[in-house]
Amino acid sequence: MITDGAVGGLYHVCTALAAGLSLLITTDPGWPWPARFVGFSRVPVTMVPVYARERGYRLRVEQLAEVIERRSLLYLIDPLNPLGSSYGRAELEAIAELARASDSLIVHDCTYRHFAQGHTLMAELYPEGTLTTYSFSKWLGLAGLRVGALVGPPGLMGTLTGVPANPLGAGITAQRAAIAGLEVKGPWLGRLRAVNAANQQVVSDAVTASGLGRVLVQPSHGNFLAVDIGESGWTADGLCAALLERDVFIRPGTYQSPLFGERFVKVSTSVPPEWARRFASAWSAAAAGEEPR
Ligand SMILES: Cc1ncc(COP(=O)(O)O)c(C=O)c1O
Numbered sequence: 001m002i003t004d005g006a007v008g009g010l011y012h013v014c015t016a017l018a019a020g021l022s023l024l025i026t027t028d029p030g031w032p033w034p035a036r037f038v039g040f041s042r043v044p045v046t047m048v049p050v051y052a053r054e055r056g057y058r059l060r061v062e063q064l065a066e067v068i069e070r071r072s073l074l075y076l077i078d079p080l081n082p083l084g085s086s087y088g089r090a091e092l093e094a095i096a097e098l099a100r101a102s103d104s105l106i107v108h109d110c111t112y113r114h115f116a117q118g119h120t121l122m123a124e125l126y127p128e129g130t131l132t133t134y135s136f137s138k139w140l141g142l143a144g145l146r147v148g149a150l151v152g153p154p155g156l157m158g159t160l161t162g163v164p165a166n167p168l169g170a171g172i173t174a175q176r177a178a179i180a181g182l183e184v185k186g187p188w189l190g191r192l193r194a195v196n197a198a199n200q201q202v203v204s205d206a207v208t209a210s211g212l213g214r215v216l217v218q219p220s221h222g223n224f225l226a227v228d229i230g231e232s233g234w235t236a237d238g239l240c241a242a243l244l245e246r247d248v249f250i251r252p253g254t255y256q257s258p259l260f261g262e263r264f265v266k267v268s269t270s271v272p273p274e275w276a277r278r279f280a281s282a283w284s285a286a287a288a289g290e291e292p293r
Contacts, residue, residue, distance in 0.1 A: 001150045001161050002170045005143075006111050006135035007033060009150035010075075012165045013107060013131055014038045017073065021105075025067055026075040027059050029082050029226075029257035029264075031109070034075045043073075050083070051260040057217050058085040061094040072104040076122065079112040082256045082266040084220025089120040096126035105156075106130045114139035114189055115196055115270070116221035128153055131160075136174075138223055138270065139189060140181040147174035192270060196223050199269040199276035206280035212287035216264065223270035226253075230263040239265055245292040246282035248275075 003009035014037035028047040035045040079086040108122040131152040137143035213227040236252035254261035
């Protein structure tokens, strides 16, 4: 199903299926929108805390087992924005088993899959209960064109396509751009992943050398790095503002985490290499307490 960005598909799933759901399960940190979407129908939300090194900064099966109920919807972001962690096949199998046993659905949000090393699709393991989102915004940079997709088994998709959110179709310019991108996907991804990896190295070297913060998941499976600044004396918003004064835009954790948002910032890395170098000098200067020029 072609949607208006991956988020258009998420909105549709969360509103169209809400009446049959007992609970939405998501993570903190995570991406806030699906929890807000089901809020329209007063579906309760459980946010499982995953900001923990010993848990690999991702949802563990034991944590899910404690909260899952019959007819839950698990919103599983993988790779996880904003931390950069990802799930191995065995973990996904165990999660699928819990979902199957409780008659629950899984939305596998694969927005950042193209940057991951060794990504497994939940749809291979739990095809009857998984809806997978597809985004063109990150790997292809089409965020402003608003095109994405939702993929799932015929039964579930029948409900969703019966009354689409965009019955007159998604924008044709965006669809043409997406098709053009798919035609050159192999070589384009090869180059993009190399630039992303090199930029992550530049960012992480700068963080280490500065003594300000610690990269949480390395290598990140996304096109970003999360940096813990909990011990630094900076607030996330304060540090982002200080970098913005040096013409560098990074995100505070507060956008994506009610519990841990002040402890980290997120740095995007699928950017021109020059920007990564600019980040490095701005971060070092902020760490050294220099005034912006
Ligand atoms: C986890 C996650 N899901 C979905 C989206 C939305 O993607 P799209 O631009 O395709 O709507 C984003 C964008 O930031 C995201 O981080």
